[in-house]
Amino acid sequence: MLPELRVLYFEDLEVGLSETLSKTIASSDVVGFAEITGDRNPIHLSEHFAARTPFGTRIAHGLYTAGLISAVLGTRLPGPGAVYISQTLNFRAPVRIGDTVDVTVTVAELIPERRRARLACLCAVAGEAVLDGEAWVKVPNRAEADPLAARMERSRIAPSDA
Numbered sequence: 001m002l003p004e005l006r007v008l009y010f011e012d013l014e015v016g017l018s019e020t021l022s023k024t025i026a027s028s029d030v031v032g033f034a035e036i037t038g039d040r041n042p043i044h045l046s047e048h049f050a051a052r053t054p055f056g057t058r059i060a061h062g063l064y065t066a067g068l069i070s071a072v073l074g075t076r077l078p079g080p081g082a083v084y085i086s087q088t089l090n091f092r093a094p095v096r097i098g099d100t101v102d103v104t105v106t107v108a109e110l111i112p113e114r115r116r117a118r119l120a121c122l123c124a125v126a127g128e129a130v131l132d133g134e135a136w137v138k139v140p141n142r143a144e145a146d147p148l149a150a151r152m153e154r155s156r157i158a159p160s161d162a
């Protein structure tokens with residue numbers, strides 16, 4: 001899951017616009033997440049420990065799976081320049097090593113005055129929801145992201161105002 005970066009400005013967004021990225025969870029992802037966060041819960045790291053839990057095997061950190069939502073928001077929808085404001089998360093089912101997680105983010109609401117977007121977030125494994133929630137992000141508009149290009153665009157439309 002290393003997609004090409006795509007910038008969508010606030011003006012490009014519309015309710016219903018959606019993006020899905022997929023990631024197969026490797027043991028090294030889970031070990032790496034444990035190392036960078038310090039969450040060494042053996043349910044993620046020890047097969048011996050995990051075998052005695054209801055899951056029967058090691059599972060991914062919930063916040064690692066949630067991080068895949070952040071990856072969609074930051075690279076594709078809306079993409080570079082988006083700023084996280086909040087995120088709700090419901091961990092519906094475990095994600096096991098080797099599972100392929102399909103992460104879908106869909107624009108649910110737009111507040112133009114504040115350039116805020118609410119996005120419905122769903123992570124699924126083989127069609128079963130494993131995580132869902134809602135994100136709010138602040139999305140740059142064209143003028144904010146590139147003031148020079150915006151001024152040139154305005155002068156092209158109304159030269160006398162330039």
Ligand SMILES: C[C@@H](O)CC(=O)SCCNC(=O)CCNC(=O)[C@H](O)C(C)(C)COP(=O)(O)OP(=O)(O)OC[C@H]1O[C@@H](n2cnc3c(N)ncnc32)[C@H](O)[C@@H]1OP(=O)(O)O
Binds near residue numbers: 039063090094095
């Ligand atoms: C701290 C870290 O180191 C640890 C981790 O990161 S662990 C990894 C992240 N978490 C998970 O992977 C857990 C995934 N979720 C589950 O496996 C299950 O949801 C559960 C074991 C947490 C709960 O299941 P269970 O006890 O069987 O609950 P029920 O199915 O009986 O449901 C009862 C009602 O609660 C609702 N519900 C259940 N789970 C959730 C949830 N995660 N979020 C919101 N609501 C949940 C369920 O819908 C039932 O509601 P109803 O109205 O009675 O139908």
